[in-house]
Amino acid sequence: MKKLIQLYVSWFKMGLFTFGGGYAMLPMIQKEVIEKYHWATEDEVMDYYAIGQCTPGVIAVNTSTFIGYYQAGVPGAIAATLGVVTPSIIIISIIAGLITNFSSLAIVQHALNGIRVAVCMLMINAVLKLGKGNIKNKIGFLIFAVALIFAMFTKVSTVLLVIGAGIAGVVFSRIGWLKKNA
Amino acid sequence: MPKLLLMFLEFFKTGLFAVGGGLATIPFLREIGVRYGWYTMSDLSTMIAVSESTPGPMGVNMASYVGFSQYGVLGSIVVTLGLVLPSLIIICIIANFLEKFKEAKLVQQIFAGLKPAVVAFIAVATIDILVTTLFGDYTFSTFHWKQFICLFVLLALSKYKPKLHPIWFIVASAVVGIVFAF
Numbered sequence: 001m002k003k004l005i006q007l008y009v010s011w012f013k014m015g016l017f018t019f020g021g022g023y024a025m026l027p028m029i030q031k032e033v034i035e036k037y038h039w040a041t042e043d044e045v046m047d048y049y050a051i052g053q054c055t056p057g058v059i060a061v062n063t064s065t066f067i068g069y070y071q072a073g074v075p076g077a078i079a080a081t082l083g084v085v086t087p088s089i090i091i092i093s094i095i096a097g098l099i100t101n102f103s104s105l106a107i108v109q110h111a112l113n114g115i116r117v118a119v120c121m122l123m124i125n126a127v128l129k130l131g132k133g134n135i136k137n138k139i140g141f142l143i144f145a146v147a148l149i150f151a152m153f154t155k156v157s158t159v160l161l162v163i164g165a166g167i168a169g170v171v172f173s174r175i176g177w178l179k180k181n182a
Numbered sequence: 183m184p185k186l187l188l189m190f191l192e193f194f195k196t197g198l199f200a201v202g203g204g205l206a207t208i209p210f211l212r213e214i215g216v217r218y219g220w221y222t223m224s225d226l227s228t229m230i231a232v233s234e235s236t237p238g239p240m241g242v243n244m245a246s247y248v249g250f251s252q253y254g255v256l257g258s259i260v261v262t263l264g265l266v267l268p269s270l271i272i273i274c275i276i277a278n279f280l281e282k283f284k285e286a287k288l289v290q291q292i293f294a295g296l297k298p299a300v301v302a303f304i305a306v307a308t309i310d311i312l313v314t315t316l317f318g319d320y321t322f323s324t325f326h327w328k329q330f331i332c333l334f335v336l337l338a339l340s341k342y343k344p345k346l347h348p349i350w351f352i353v354a355s356a357v358v359g360i361v362f363a364f
Contacts, residue, residue, distance in 0.1 A: 013349075015237065015239070016237050016238070017237060017352055018237055018238060018239065019237055019352070020234075023307040023308075024307070024311070026304065028348050031347055031348055043297075046300050047280075047296070047297075049300050049303075050297070052273075054201065055269065055273065056200060056201050056268055056269055056272060057197050057200070057265075057273075058241040058242055058265075061239060061241075061266050065270050065274065066273055066277055069274050069277040069278075070277060070281070074274055084238075085238070085246075087237060088236070088237075088239070088242040088246045089255075089258050089262055092236060092243055092247050092258060093250050093258050096232070096246075096250045097250070102232055102235065102236075103234070108235060110363050111356040111357075111359050111360050113329065114332070114355040114356045114358050114364050116314070117315055117336060117358075118336060118352045120333055121336040121340055122348050122351060123311060125337075125340055127305050134300075134301050135298050135301060140294075141298070143302075144301055144302045144305075145302075147298065147302035147303065148302040148305055148306060151302055152306050152309070159201055161303075162296060162299060165298070166292040166295050169292050169295015169296060170288065170292055170295065172295065173290075173291035
């Protein structure tokens with residue numbers, strides 16, 4: 001029971017302070033899930049993101065379900081998932097009920113523009129750290145570069161890119177160019 | 183069928199078929215609005231704006247908003263649960279499967295290819311938010327120098343205090359944004 005409450009509270013916190021999509025939650029996950037509670041390694045979180053990217057649903061929610069499940073089975077998955085969505089329900093209910101012109105208020109705009117700078121900084125640090133940990137050889141860098149170019153400049157669906165990267169992983173491993181710890 | 187149940191089912195369907203995060207839910211929400219008339223397209227754009235400017239994953243925020251607009255807090259809870267239930271079920275199944283096969287060579291090879299690609303997706307998300315923050319958009323017609331200085335200070339600060347929780351950076355930068363009218 002203690003574990004379930006811990007999962008709920010921790011994911012509540014992450015939901016409350018995430019602005020933007022699932023990727024913007026990454027710095028928060030690094031802090032709470034990886035460093036503070038040791039619920040998953042950085043490696044595992046990357047796997048969950050990859051799967052969350054090509055399964056239905058919101059990526060942040062999918063990641064919370066994964067981590068909750070591995071900590072405490074289905075009840076853990078439910079606790080973490082409910083935790084990450086509760087702040088949305090509360091905040092949206094308050095705002096939709098009281099301040100319909102919320103997003104056009106000057107003070108909200110200024111605060112959000114400020115928050116965006118922090119999110120920028122957090123994500124720059126996160127991506128540099130992840131790059132160091134996950135791109136370990138030339139083939140890894142090649143996959144990174146190709147995925148980056150496609151995601152940045154084409155409209156190819158991310159699902160296809162994930163599938164392509166998975167196939168590349170298998171092919172390059174089989175011909176011995178991509179070794180696990182090389 | 184009672185309207186609340188119908189809403190639950192429609193959002194369950196959205197959660198089941200919207201692959202790729204919060205933005206992927208928008209076409210579904212548009213269709214629901216057109217088909218049932220629960221909200222107009224102008225309501226939808228307000229919902230998107232509010233969902234983007236409040237904490238929490240955007241897809242979850244939108245579901246909370248639609249639910250609240252029809253049935254208050256109860257609607258907000260029911261519709262949000264409808265949205266996340268499919269991925270909760272799917273991820274539990276995948277997590278269970280992954281636990282059994284994660285030592286399998288093929289699975290490890292696939293993930294060896296996926297990791298660099300996920301870093302690329304996160305890098306693209308980071309570039310997007312960086313450009314939006316500093317230049318407004320990809321036309322690069324304006325330069326927000328206040329944000330640029332703030333980002334520089336935050337990056338330096340994060341090197342100096344790497345253990346600080348991301349929440350503090352977010353709160354501080356919201357205050358800075360308001361004080362300096364970002």
